[in-house]
Amino acid sequence: MRTHFCGLIDERLIGQTVTLCGWADVARDLGGLCFIDLRDHEGIVQVVAEPADVEGNDRVIATASDVGYEDCLRVTGQVRRRESVNNKIPTGQVEVVATAIEVLNKAEPLPFHAHENPGEDIRLKYRYLDLRTADMQRKMRTRTKLVRALRRWLDERDFQDIETPILTKATPEGARDFLVPARMHPGEFYALPQSPQLFKQILMVAGFDRYYQIARCFRDEALRADRQLEFTQLDMEFAWVQESDVQDTAEAMIRDAFREVMDVDLAQPFPRMTWAEAMRRFGSDKPDLRIAMEFTDIAELVKDCEFKVFTDWANDAKGRVVALCVPGGATLSRKQIDEVAAHAAKYGAKGLAWMKVTDPTLGREGVNSPIAKFLDDATLTAILQATAASAGDLLLFGAGAWNTASDFMGAVRLKVGKDLGLVREGWAPLWVTDFPMFEWDEDAQRHVALHHPFTAPAVDDVESLRANAHTAVSRGYDMVLNGNEIGGGSIRIHRPAMQAAVFELLGIDADEQLAKFGFLLDALKYGAPPHGGIAFGIDRIAALMAGTESIRDVIAFPKTTGAQCMMTGAPSPIADEQLAEIHIAVRPKK
Template identity: 85%
Template sequence: MRTHFCGLVDEALIGQTVTLCGWADVARNLGGLCFIDLRDHEGIVQIVAEPSDAEGNAQVLAAAAQVGYEDCLRITGIVRARHAVNDKIRTGKVEVVATKIELLNKAEPLPFHAHENPGEDIRLKYRYLDLRRPEMQQKMRTRIRLVQALRRWLDGRGFQDIETPILTKATPEGARDFLVPARMHEGEFYALPQSPQLFKQILMMAGFDRYYQIARCFRDEALRADRQLEFTQLDMEFAWVSERDVQDTVEVMIRDVFREVMGVELANPFPRMTYAEAMRRFGSDKPDLRFSMEFTDIAELVKHCEFKVFTDWANHEDGRVVALRVPGAATLSRKQIDDYAAHAAKHGAKGLAWMKVEDAGKGRDGINSPIAKFLDDATLAAIVQAAAATTGDLIFFGAATYKTASDFMGALRLKLGKDLGMVSEGWAPLWVTDFPMFEWDEEESRFVALHHPFTAPAVDDIADLRANAKTAVSRGYDMVLNGAEIGGGSIRIHSSAMQSAVFDLLGIGAEEAELKFGFLLDALKYGAPPHGGIAFGIDRIAALMAGTESIRDVIAFPKTTTAQCLMTGAPSPIPDAQLAEVHVAVRPKAKA
């Protein structure tokens, strides 16, 4: 239907006849002279319908005069140099003088204009119109280039693209499974995979050595800006490797892909930081290193002060009292400080103490703080000195369990950095290593895996692991970029005995382990090689590359934060007859 794309018409085509297809981005009727900006996925070109002696020109002008916004058109014309050059578009030095205009489909009045940015609900309901917008076209094309670059890199280095099942067995991997009733097996269910984890491990045992897959994964969990019910990840697994073998390979891959897609040179090598150091300095296992605010632990300074919140946690076995200096922030109003306290509360804080250093040379008289009256002069001076605070600085304090204080102060640090313009431009990659093997779940009174239950511990001795489970370190690692975890992986357990021991520590008894993971435990007995891997979040990397906060902007058809597809109306009720085929009955809704 066409000879060229709109956005690729250039000076090399001057004097030639072209046929273009696209949508009317703008149509201007000046009375005897009409202009149409014709748009396709490559861009926009200006079409001109003008008076001339050529036969049929009246029909061209008449057709151009009737063109409306987003009408679907096919236009034939002659390319010529443009008198008024438009440097803002790629085709700005040329225009096409129309000799034929065909209306392929008339557009009804649209719910929003392509150059508007309406509310997200409207955008998702009319996603096909939203995706036509040049801004969204650019974001989606960034994602496409990312996936193409990854595939080229992996295919060129001997990685084997192998598909794994979508209908599989329900296994605990940290989130709820999506369940699919099995029609041919009454009362039984498949699960949609949270990841291809076990299958890719078994591929290593099967001798495929280097595997990858652009995999669709499913997790029935709460949605937010960087989470969706269904998402895409680059899954990779290597046999006969250590941590550095995996890390060094994928670091080169990410560096090469960013160079190809973005023209960006990432650090070489990436900085490295242990989990313990990251939590101590930044309160996060994915710290944003584009700004430098760091924590100062002050528990030793406040163990005997009169401020009970500080003393309680400073003397608690698992407590933490931490200070965060915010340079030049003493000008923040009380309302602004209260807003930051509310933000910290969302992440677990029960309160947020603060201190303004209005004049560092005046000692107590230069301090403005509601907690200053509980601190003697020596303690006040020690805190200011330890935090390296100077005149005009603000200090926030967090006191709670080590994890809780780290979490809410880490979230506070991130918000302050963004709000106060501290985050620099550019890219800050990081490896975070040596994650804890387990976390203690207070509600369930048991250990849970910090990564997943197939991650190898740093120790090979099972007795040692059992004796020191609370402090055990895993062979897990994450790749972080600009404060976002873009990839996570580990060396896997390749011993059946060790895997059984880890299951036991996680409260998965022998009978349950055999029921859920018997196939894995069996496979580990038959010469399983040392192996490890990593998975990268395609949606998160694409969002970073496209410069957007939400992964919904780089997913063609995402769900809302309430887990709905507004365009199709999913999820939706299923007729009783169809439910009966899969042996499912829906329980009545509980009364409010």
């Protein structure tokens, strides 16, 4: 139906006849002279319908004058140089003088204009219109380029693209599974995979050595800007490897993808940082290194002061008292500091103490703070020296259980860094390594896996792991970029005795191990090689490349934070007859 794309018409085509298809982005009737900005996925070109002593031109003018916004058109005409150049678009040097205009489909009045921002619910309800916009076309094409670059890189290095099942066994250990009733097996269910984790490990046992898959994954969990019920990840697994083998390969791949898609050269090599160091310095296991601010632990300085919030936690072996020096932060008003405190409260803070520094050389006379009266001169001076505070800086203080204080002060660091423009431009990748093997769940009174229960511990001895479970370190690693975890992986457990021991520490007894993971334990008995891997969030990397904070902007048909598809109305009720076929009865809502 067409000979060229709208956005690719340029001076090389002057004098040639072209046929274009697209939507009317703008239509202007100047009384016998009509201009149409015709748009397709490549861009926009100006179409002109003008009076001339040519048979049939009256029909062209009549059709053009009736064109409305987003009408679907087919235009034939001759390319010529524009009298008034538009340097804002790539086709701005030329225009197409129409000799025929065909309206392929009229558009009814639209619920919103492409140049408006109607709100996300409306955008998602009419997603097909939202996806037509130049910005969404750009974002989705960025995602396509990313996936193409990753596949090319892996294919060239002899990774095997192997599909794993979508209907699989429910092995709940983390997020909730999406369950699918098995019609042919009444009362039994499949689960949609949260990841291909167990299958890719079994592929290593099967001798495939290097595997990858662009995999769809499903997790029934609460949504936010960087999470969806269904998402896409690049899944990779390697046999006969150590941590550095996986990291070096994955790093080279991501570096190449950024170079190909964005013409960006990431650091080489990526810096490496242990989990303990990341939490100590930044209060996050995915620190944004574009923000220079770091924590100063001050427990030793305040353990004898008169401020009870400080002293209680400073003298608690499980506590932490930390200070964050914010350059130029003294400009924040009391209301703005209260907003930061409210943000910290979302992450567990009971309060947020602060101190504005006007002149650190003057000691007490050089600060403004509601807590200064509880600190003697020596303590106050020691805090100013330890934090290297300068005139005009703001000190923010957090105290609490070690993990809680780290978490909320990490959130504070990010917020004030963004609010005060302290985030430098560019890309800051790193590896975070040596994660704790387990976390302790107070409610369940048992260990839970920090990554997943198939991650190998740093120790190779079962008894050593059992004896030191609270402090055990795993062989896990995450790739972080600009404060986002874009990939996570580990060396896996490849011996059945160690896997069984980890299950036991997680409160999974022998019967439950057999019921849920018997097929994996069996596979590990038959010469399973040492293996490891990593999975990358395609949605998250594409969002970073496209310059958007929400992964919904790089997913064609995403769900809302309420887990709904606004366009189709999913989820929706199912007829009783269909439920009966799969042996399901729905309880009435309470």
